[in-house]
Amino acid sequence: MGNVNQTAGQAAQVLMIGTSLDSPGGMTAVVRLYRDMGLFEAWNIRYLASYEKPGVPTQLRVMAGALLTTLWLLLRGKVGLLHVHSASRGSFWRKSVFCALARLFGVPYVFHLHSGEFPVFYRDECGPRARRWVERTLRGAHTVVALTGLWRESLRRIAPGANVTVLGNPVRVPAALPPAPPPRGQVLFLGRLRDKKGVYDIVRAMPAVLARAPDTVFTLAGDGDLHGTARLAEELGVAHALRLPGWVDGAAKDALMDGADLLLLPSYFEGLPICVLEAMAQGVAVVASNVGGIPEALEQGRCGALLAPGDVEAISSAVLSLLADEGRRLRLRGAAHARAQQVYSTQAVTSSMSALYRAVLAPPQGAHYVR
Incomplete structure (x- = not known):
């Protein structure tokens, strides 16, 4: 109905x-x-x-x-x-x-x-x-x-x-965040797998990330072009580090968010993406493009890392930087949770x-x- x-x-x-x-x-x-x-x-x-x-x-x-x-x-x-x-x-x-x-x-x-x-x-x-x-x-x-x-x-x-x-x-915001888990090298994308979401840019950034952090795993969860995304990963030799679970919601999405070190959303166009707000609320560091409502949500970078859409090198650099710098990741985690609680x-x-x-x-x- x-x-x-x-x-x-x-x-x-x-x-x-x-x-x-x-x-x-x-x-x-x-x-x-x-x-x-x-x-x-x-x-x-x-x-x-x-x-x-x-x-x-x-x-x-x-x-x-x-x-x-x-x-x-x-x-x-x-x-x-x-x-x-x-x-x-x-x-x-x-x-x-x-x-x-x-x-x-x-x-x-x-x-x-x-x-x-x-x-x-x-x-x-x-x-x-x-x-x-x-x-x-x-x-x-x-x-x-x-x-x-x-x-x-x-x-x-x-x-x-x-x-x-x-x-x-x-967005649902917990009153307090649980203690931060140890880093696990888990990078998460949530959304439709298509060019405008920057999905292919993520895959193109994977070789540079894996060269310095070989245990990193990229989970791109969503519907859309799963076949094309997997094919590009095969061509670039990074398919072993890519997970494509399809569209997830509810408990399955919460589990992915709980296990992620950072949320990555290098979109070319956005409104005010729910996945960014959910990551802020749940204390997952955010790396996202400076489009739509994202810079305002992240307070121009105070609550997350911002980059220009289409900049593959910036994606790999931001991912490597946050995975390596636990102190910065924790600072972003706290600031983002506080902003989500106050505004969203x-x-x-x-x-x-x-x-x-x-x-x-x-x-x-x-x-x-x-x-």
Whole structure:
């Protein structure tokens, strides 16, 4: 089932639109956290999936069902606020239809952007009419949610006059970190295996790392181009040090994070990646590219090592440096955990989202809020 009704039989105060909650990826992980922290219950949220899985028949069925349900709820006056979670390209075009319906019925909406490629999409892939539609969608929102301050300024340039606020992604943060384990030479990547994530750059950096630290193991966990990644590792003679477990979640992902010395994410484009926030929360040192919301999350390098995307030599140098320097790794570990607790904890972010809703809606009677 693509559509999840969290409060069957009750009027929906908030109608939320996004990808199926059974889908992998950071955007759905964020929404699941909002649900698990009680936001859905507190605000009587009904969740509709506008996208479920690849395949034109499935996509058309899910999108049509979500549109018809939305129209039915709007006609009955059951929607006080529409909240859409959007990326770029197809995700934006799908969500913009729901936003247009909300405007037609005079219902306020929150446009929650999760894609670091949105400015590129707007600038390089949209013609004049498409750009005007993007601008109208953003300006028509009661609030546009940007994941970082840098994004906020970018969106304000795209749509001057849009009401853009900053709200980071939430992550579960333990109150205190356990004692740091001894170094094990474990480097972890989490995400889709594709060029834009810097996966092939990681493999190209492996020979230099293994020449000086031959026991290092690189685990690249995710779906995508597993075959091409493995083939490149074979060509470079590093396949023995590469692990490709596929997409992992839940306990399997936690186990990989617990066993890692550092998280490596040399992406070319990012929003505010959940894996970086999870590493910060769990005390795993981060090496990541200086794109999207990563520099802001890592406080320009105070909470992790930053590098330029595409710089294979910088990847190998950063990995070797952190594996060899336990003191620095521990300092980054502590600073990152403290920042995650202060800025990105589920309590902090969920409270901010409730405040945003409260600005539009009177809270349901007897609702219990997550503090």
